[in-house]
Amino acid sequence: MSLAENLGLEVGQVVAEQTFNLSRDTLVRYAGASGDFNPIHYRDDVAAQVGLPGVLAHGMLTMGVAVQPVVDWLDGRGWVSDYQVRFTRPVVVDPQAGAEVTVTATVGVIDDAGARIDLTAVYEGQTVLGKAQVRISAH
Amino acid sequence: MNPDLTEREFAPTPAYLVGREKVREFARAVLATSPLHHDPAAAQAAGYADVVAPPTFPIVIAEATLQQLLAEPDAGIDFSRVVHGDQRFTYTRPIVAGDELTATLRVTSIKTLGGNSMVASESTMVDAAGAHVVTSVSTLVVRGDDS
Numbered sequence: 001m002s003l004a005e006n007l008g009l010e011v012g013q014v015v016a017e018q019t020f021n022l023s024r025d026t027l028v029r030y031a032g033a034s035g036d037f038n039p040i041h042y043r044d045d046v047a048a049q050v051g052l053p054g055v056l057a058h059g060m061l062t063m064g065v066a067v068q069p070v071v072d073w074l075d076g077r078g079w080v081s082d083y084q085v086r087f088t089r090p091v092v093v094d095p096q097a098g099a100e101v102t103v104t105a106t107v108g109v110i111d112d113a114g115a116r117i118d119l120t121a122v123y124e125g126q127t128v129l130g131k132a133q134v135r136i137s138a139h
Numbered sequence: 140m141n142p143d144l145t146e147r148e149f150a151p152t153p154a155y156l157v158g159r160e161k162v163r164e165f166a167r168a169v170l171a172t173s174p175l176h177h178d179p180a181a182a183q184a185a186g187y188a189d190v191v192a193p194p195t196f197p198i199v200i201a202e203a204t205l206q207q208l209l210a211e212p213d214a215g216i217d218f219s220r221v222v223h224g225d226q227r228f229t230y231t232r233p234i235v236a237g238d239e240l241t242a243t244l245r246v247t248s249i250k251t252l253g254g255n256s257m258v259a260s261e262s263t264m265v266d267a268a269g270a271h272v273v274t275s276v277s278t279l280v281v282r283g284d285d286s
Contacts, residue, residue: 020170033168035202038218050219050282059223064169064195071173071193076185080194084227134194139186
């Protein structure tokens with residue numbers, strides 16, 4: 001039985017949806033864990049100097065968070081063998097309110113290799129990732 | 140931005156030993172709560188030797204290759220003007236704690252558009268046996284002075 005049959009997948013089916021709050025603390029933690037210490041992700045003055053609207057979440061933080069609903073839903077029944085995104089809009093993280101990002105994961109394609117899950121990540125009513133595609137495969 | 144960087148291949152990075160605590164730390168940082176990332180027993184029950192790294196974990200190793208690129212004396216890249224354009228990870232198998240990975244960076248293209256430079260590169264990561272594990276493909280955008 002194929003992975004898609006095992007999981008009972010249909011194209012267009014929403015398999016996961018989750019909202020995450022990214023705070024300045026989240027950004028500092030991600031900087032430490034990833035080794036990306038670009039100051040635009042924690043210093044308002046540097047962000048302003050280079051013409052940004054504010055301190056931005058690391059694109060890689062948004063990418064990393066956005067795939068988690070898929071990993072949780074899969075729960076070891078398959079694995080993420082390919083994952084790509086385009087960073088289309090910055091996520092500005094307010095020092096007090098943070099930033100809320102809502103992720104929706106939808107089955108895009110089913111084929112012999114497994115399935116492609118398409119993600120949308122929405123911040124303040126606009127998508128921040130483009131062509132966000134997750135390939136899931138059987139073990 | 141120096142167009143001569145195109146097709147430049149860098150020396151392989153020193154081997155990166157994927158530690159269990161690093162996997163857990165990175166998982167917490169991307170708000171990943173799956174037991175596969177945190178609990179060796181859960182990972183082993185799913186058929187893995189140890190905790191499984193989250194899908195974007197290779198960026199930790201790619202960071203070493205980014206430093207190679209920024210350190211090139213002729214690159215001319217101001218890090219505070221760098222934003223990430225796109226990113227892709229293509230796996231042969233998942234990364235688990237205990238893996239020793241070596242990355243080799245290659246700059247694949249440099250384009251200039253409206254005062255910005257787009258640097259496309261790929262890092263190929265292999266394990267201690269030399270077998271392919273994952274390739275990280277990315278585009279960095281170096282914003283020009285006026286943008």
